[in-house]
Amino acid sequence: QKEVEQNSGPLSVPEGAIASLNCTYSDRGSQSFFWYRQYSGKSPELIMFIYSNGDKEDGRFTAQLNKASQYVSLLIRDSQPSDSATYLCAVKSSVRDDKIIFGKGTRLHILP
């Protein structure tokens, strides 16, 4: 089982709609969860982090965490063409010397 798993996409979403990105993880003891956005050819940029079960909202972004089911998701409301990027899910592992484990990312394409 992969440690952090994401659907590679591409996920195509019409402009103005809600984009939903999902991530599952294998380490039940994981404590911290991060979402990074990476534009093509650029470095990852931190956009959200969450560590408690439930929802966390920041502008158009909402991170959702369900530790019992071991998944974390990112919702992007009112999607814009500038949201087109690869979104990386990252999990701080409790058994891997506190290292952050990254998923391979989901490519999101917002259709104008």
Added chain:
Amino acid sequence: DGGITQSPKYLFRKEGQNVTLSCEQNLNHDAMYWYRQDPGQGLRLIYYSQIVNDFQKGDIAEGYSVSREKKESFPLTVTSAQKNPTAFYLCASSIVGTGGLQPQHFGDGTRLSIL
């Protein structure tokens, strides 16, 4: 402005040559990391350091070496033993603490290619 500076942006390596990628941060972060990213792939950890003069191997350390002589600097050397060095190299840093949130912040990356 505080941040992480990687140089050079592009680097070319000849056969049998060692090359060094620079990473400097002025965020006063204790921890620094090197990742490798291949097309369509996630980030793979090469080396990391949580304190000056100490570092640990990540998942793909073979063919690479690092040093941490100063808190601000964590250079990565890609040695001739690394047979497939073509990749996007990313340096990151974070604070160190117990509990949860120590998000990593990234530099702009160095793209390494073989001549």
